[in-house]
Amino acid sequence: MSRSSDIFEFLQKAQSCKDSFEKITSLDEQMVVGRISKHWSGLLREAFTDADNFGIQFPRDLDVKLKAVMIGACFLI
Numbered sequence: 001m002s003r004s005s006d007i008f009e010f011l012q013k014a015q016s017c018k019d020s021f022e023k024i025t026s027l028d029e030q031m032v033v034g035r036i037s038k039h040w041s042g043l044l045r046e047a048f049t050d051a052d053n054f055g056i057q058f059p060r061d062l063d064v065k066l067k068a069v070m071i072g073a074c075f076l077i
Helices: 043-048 064-076
Strands: 008-015 020-026 032-039 053-057
Touching: 008 064, 032 064, 053 064
Parallel strands: none
Antiparallel strands: 008 020, 020 032, 032 053
């Protein structure tokens, strides 16, 4: 369901043994704009702490406001 204020859509959530990621696409799902991934930090840290390591990938020429939206989305995950 698309609203007029929507900018991106988080598509599939894929998980492997070590990393999981979400693809960020345009609303028409024609272009992958970026990716937010959670990196495995080791068995002890994963088991005994709430700390998580995330990475964000996006094109260098993406608008600054859209980069800020992606960073904000990473904080909300």
